[in-house]
Amino acid sequence: xxxxxxxxxxxxxxxxxxxxxxxxxxxxxxxxxxxxxxxxxxxxxxxxxxxxxxxxxxxxxxxxxxxxxxxxxxxxxxxxxxxxxxxxxxxxxxxxxxxxxxxxxxxxxxxxxxxxxxxxxxxxxxxxxxxxxxxxxxxxxxxxxxxxxxxxxxxxxxxxxxxxxxxxxxxxxxxxxxxxxxxxxxxxxxxxxxxxxxxxxxxxxxxxxxxxxxxxxxxxxxxxxxxxxxxxxxxxxxxxxxxxxxxxxxxxxxxxxxxxxxxxxxxxxxxxxxxxxxxxxxxxxxxxxxxxxxxxxxxxxxxxxxxxxxxxxxxxxxxxxxxxxxxxxxxxxxxxxxxxxxxxxxxxxxxxx
Amino acid sequence: xxxxxxxxxxxxxxxxxxxxxxxxxxxxxxxxxxxxxxxxxxxxxxxxxxxxxxxxxxxxxxxxxxxxxxxxxxxxxxxxxxxxxxxxxxxxxxxxxxxxxxxxxxxxxxxxxxxxxxxxxxxxxxxxxxxxxxxxxxxxxxxxxxxxxxxxxxxxxxxxxxxxxxxxxxxxxxxxxxxxxxxxxxxxxxxxxxxxxxxxxxxxxxxxxxxxxxxxxxxxxxxxxxxxxxxxxxxxxxxxxxxxxxxxxxxxxxxxxxxxxxxxxxxxxxxxxxxxxxxxxxxxxxxxxxxxxxxxxxxxxxxxxxxxxxxxxxxxxxxxxxxxxxxxxxxxxxxxxxxxxxxxxxxxxxxxxxxxxxxxxxxxxxxxxxxxxxxxxxxxxxxxxxxxxxxxxxxxxxxxxxxxxxxxxxxxxxxxxxxxxxxxxxxxxxxxxxxxxxxxxxxxxxxxxxxxxxxxxxxxxxxxxxxxxxxxxxxxxxxxxxxxxxxxxxxxxxxxxxxxxxxxxxxxxxxxxxxxxxxxxxxxxxxxxxxxxxxxxxxxxxxxxxxxxxx
Numbered sequence: 066x067x068x069x070x071x072x073x074x075x076x077x078x079x080x081x082x083x084x085x086x087x088x089x090x091x092x093x094x095x096x097x098x099x100x101x102x103x104x105x106x107x108x109x110x111x112x113x114x115x116x117x118x119x120x121x122x123x124x125x126x127x128x129x130x131x132x133x134x135x136x137x138x139x140x141x142x143x144x145x146x147x148x149x150x151x152x153x154x155x156x157x158x159x160x161x162x163x164x165x166x167x168x169x170x171x172x173x174x175x176x177x178x179x180x181x182x183x184x185x186x187x188x189x190x191x192x193x194x195x196x197x198x199x200x201x202x203x204x205x206x207x208x209x210x211x212x213x214x215x216x217x218x219x220x221x222x223x224x225x226x227x228x229x230x231x232x233x234x235x236x237x238x239x240x241x242x243x244x245x246x247x248x249x250x251x252x253x254x255x256x257x258x259x260x261x262x263x264x265x266x267x268x269x270x271x272x273x274x275x276x277x278x279x280x281x282x283x284x285x286x287x288x289x290x291x292x293x294x295x296x297x298x299x300x301x302x303x304x305x306x307x308x309x310x311x312x313x314x315x316x317x318x319x320x321x322x323x324x325x326x327x328x329x330x331x332x333x334x335x336x337x338x339x340x341x342x343x344x345x346x347x348x349x350x351x352x353x354x355x356x357x358x359x360x361x362x363x364x365x366x367x368x369x370x371x372x373x374x375x376x377x378x379x380x381x382x383x384x385x386x387x388x389x390x391x392x393x394x395x396x397x398x399x400x401x402x403x404x405x406x407x408x409x410x411x412x413x414x415x416x417x418x
Numbered sequence: 419x420x421x422x423x424x425x426x427x428x429x430x431x432x433x434x435x436x437x438x439x440x441x442x443x444x445x446x447x448x449x450x451x452x453x454x455x456x457x458x459x460x461x462x463x464x465x466x467x468x469x470x471x472x473x474x475x476x477x478x479x480x481x482x483x484x485x486x487x488x489x490x491x492x493x494x495x496x497x498x499x500x501x502x503x504x505x506x507x508x509x510x511x512x513x514x515x516x517x518x519x520x521x522x523x524x525x526x527x528x529x530x531x532x533x534x535x536x537x538x539x540x541x542x543x544x545x546x547x548x549x550x551x552x553x554x555x556x557x558x559x560x561x562x563x564x565x566x567x568x569x570x571x572x573x574x575x576x577x578x579x580x581x582x583x584x585x586x587x588x589x590x591x592x593x594x595x596x597x598x599x600x601x602x603x604x605x606x607x608x609x610x611x612x613x614x615x616x617x618x619x620x621x622x623x624x625x626x627x628x629x630x631x632x633x634x635x636x637x638x639x640x641x642x643x644x645x646x647x648x649x650x651x652x653x654x655x656x657x658x659x660x661x662x663x664x665x666x667x668x669x670x671x672x673x674x675x676x677x678x679x680x681x682x683x684x685x686x687x688x689x690x691x692x693x694x695x696x697x698x699x700x701x702x703x704x705x706x707x708x709x710x711x712x713x714x715x716x717x718x719x720x721x722x723x724x725x726x727x728x729x730x731x732x733x734x735x736x737x738x739x740x741x742x743x744x745x746x747x748x749x750x751x752x753x754x755x756x757x758x759x760x761x762x763x764x765x766x767x768x769x770x771x772x773x774x775x776x777x778x779x780x781x782x783x784x785x786x787x788x789x790x791x792x793x794x795x796x797x798x799x800x801x802x803x804x805x806x807x808x809x810x811x812x813x814x815x816x817x818x819x820x821x822x823x824x825x826x827x828x829x830x831x832x833x834x835x836x837x838x839x840x841x842x843x844x845x846x847x848x849x850x851x852x853x854x855x856x857x858x859x860x861x862x863x864x865x866x867x868x869x870x871x872x873x874x875x876x877x878x879x880x881x882x883x884x885x886x887x888x889x890x891x892x893x894x895x896x897x898x899x900x901x902x903x904x905x906x907x908x909x910x911x912x913x914x915x916x917x918x919x920x921x922x923x924x925x926x927x928x929x930x931x932x933x934x935x936x937x938x939x940x941x942x943x944x945x946x947x948x949x950x951x952x953x954x955x956x957x958x959x960x961x962x963x964x965x966x967x968x969x
Contacts, residue, residue, distance in 0.1 A: 204489075204493050205485055205489060205493060205507055206496065206497055206507060326496070326502070326865055327499065327502055327865075328861070328864065328865025328866065329865060331862070332863050332865075371489065374488075375486070375489055378486055
């Protein structure tokens with residue numbers, strides 16, 4: 066019997082149901098795990114996503130895209146294949162895709178994290194036979210600090226900058242992490258200001274009912290916005306551009322899981338770094354894999370070779386699965402999975418001949 | 419340990435030299451003298467403390483964490499720093515547990531957890547190491563791992579430490595640099611002595627080496643324009659050996675490497691010859707390996723590979739002493755009749771050198787002049803015009819030297835690498851186009867990026883490796899090549915990726931030497947990448963025959 070899901074030139078394909086999950090080419094029917102550029106490409110005839118993610122996907126796919134939704138855990142039959150979406154905890158509306166056909170169940174995680182995030186539903190384990198997991202941070206050196214610890218680190222940094230009359234600029238993906246940071250920090254410290262790319266998605270988050278503190282858009286050609294007291298949230302692509310100069314003296318920090326490693330921190334040449342990721346850390350990946358109770362594990366983007374070998378060492382049937390997803394996979398791509406990179410997110414880490 | 423850990427991370431957080439000096443000075447002012455003495459030695463890269471092997475550490479981390487050893491290796495390949503990798507892998511210590519060790523100072527920590535286990539049996543070592551892991555928070559753990567594996571690599575040079583200590587002591591940086599030569603202070607008392615505002619001559623310490631800068635433009639016209647009248651310059655061959663100082667004092671003679679290490683044991687014949695010098699003499703020169711010709715044959719240079727068999731030894735077997743005899747070729751006289759004469763003009767120092775060291779190395783090489791001594795002065799290369807000097811420079815490769823040294827005749831013997839008076843006029847490197855065959859992730863700033871390349875050339879219809887090169891590309895190019903390496907990987911051997919040959923690099927090098935490591939049977943010396951030849955395909959790369967023809 067052929068596998069229920071297989072990788073084709075256009076993406077992860079379910080032949081029985083004739084649909085794709087996060088295809089990287091234009092196809093008739095795409096089930097979308099989340100709206101990051103390497104998972105959601107424009108130009109498909111129809112999209113299916115989790116209901117809370119619709120406004121976000123709309124900002125990415127444009128006003129004319131046909132977007133259908135499912136509530137989390139609601140099932141739908143596509144050509145006789147049962148499909149449902151389950152919280153992945155990655156960003157607003159992110160979903161694991163459960164696919165069931167003839168008594169066999171597959172789950173595609175997309176990107177996910179286990180830690181609590183005030184801006185999206187928490188990851189829910191979904192039992193299955195075959196579990197297709199990401200592995201962006203699939204090395205044991207990646208273990209996240211508690212998000213509340215990171216929140217207080219950001220607050221301490223912001224407060225110290227404010228007291229010195231310096232603007233705090235924090236670089237984070239426009240979709241997901243930017244909103245998460247806005248919701249994590251203490252808004253009493255000062256005004257929160259966002260880059261236009263972040264702001265577009267803040268509005269989409271609000272449209273889905275996510276509560277965020279008051280965030281100001283940066284007016285064009287302004288000077289000393291926030292008077293040296295503000296926390297500015299912007300995508301990494303602004304680094305080294307004149308855009309940053311409008312805040313006067315500023316301190317710049319990056320928030321990313323890669324900041325765990327000193328060498329990568331130094332390469333990014335920013336003064337400060339916070340370890341904050343919307344992906345699962347190594348223990349998180351192992352916990353999710355165990356909770357799936359799957360007998361077969363397929364490992365996609367990231368450290369797929371390493372993680373699958375580790376799982377095989379532990380007696381599991383695991384192997385890498387080559388896809389074109391990038392996740393937070395390249396610490397050197399300033400804006401991987403960022404909306405500015407939307408036009409072409411091909412050529413990611415996991416592409417093997 | 420806490421003060422030193424803080425120092426480490428403060429230094430790590432800045433790239434500004436001035437700020438580093440300020441941070442160091444602040445630390446030295448406040449630190450306990452025993453700790454400060456330790457810190458100076460560690461920061462100056464003194465003798466490695468290494469009490470356990472890195473493979474033991476990896477193994478114990480694997481056992482403590484329950485991770486397979488290959489995964490520890492994969493992690494290391496990604497992180498690019500062993501001390502950090504181990505710290506990240508180990509379970510977090512309870513912060514409260516840090517107290518006993520963090521309250522102990524650097525000196526005590528090193529004594530208790532590192533010196534104490536040198537030579538101990540493995541079980542004891544393991545017990546001390548794992549107990550220390552449990553006591554230290556990850557920030558201190560990284561620093562401690564760096565101590566126990568040797569090498570702090572925090573971007574602090576001996577010069578910076580000297581500048582900071584000079585500030586604290588209120589003396590000139592050059593004086594402090596001199597006080598730090600030869601390994602740094604051994605204990606609290608020596609640290610206190612180093613901070614003395616009064617300058618006294620030390621008995622055995624070498625002087626800080628004065629270094630030459632490379633000329634930016636190598637063509638004769640530019641050199642002539644930059645340096646002016648040729649007769650105001652003294653020219654010597656730039657020998658391909660090891661820079662060293664002979665310090666002859668009343669009691670004994672000592673030999674020091676440029677890194678400030680005492681290397682008497684590796685060169686007993688030089689020490690014996692140095693004993694014939696009058697006390698109160700310090701010579702700056704070059705150690706060279708030579709072959710003695712039979713009978714009246716002249717000496718011949720054996721090159722750096724031969725010399726490296728001698729250097730770094732604690733004991734030299736008789737056979738090696740006979741196979742690879744070494745000589746000391748003096749350039750300069752720094753101390754004469756007990757007086758520091760570094761401030762005198764070079765011409766003066768040279769005249770005194772010639773009376774002290776009568777044998778000229780040029781005569782020994784020109785032969786036949788069988789000689790009993792192994793102490794020479796460097797021959798001068800004389801010319802009345804730059805063009806003439808350029809012609810002599812053209813002989814360099816044939817002579818086995820790296821080019822010419824140009825020193826202003828009026829120059830004092832300075833410290834560090836002050837520009838203007840001493841120049842290296844090196845010969846142009848050899849170049850070949852080579853194909854990238856293997857790649858490995860780098861370290862430090864290049865952690866996790868495939869930036870270390872093994873390159874090869876054609877031998878018939880197969881590519882054979884000739885060099886491993888680490889540098890020469892921009893960060894952007896390395897990131898791009900990293901992507902290509904990942905996409906063209908054929909096979910992975912641990913951290914090494916074997917790639918489909920697609921990339922051609924222009925490789926500069928200084929010569930070839932036999933090699934058992936490279937498939938070609940030879941390796942190029944000082945290989946570095948000049949540029950990425952995007953315009954070339956692997957089939958356009960050079961051949962082994964090309965390489966042999968060049969040298």
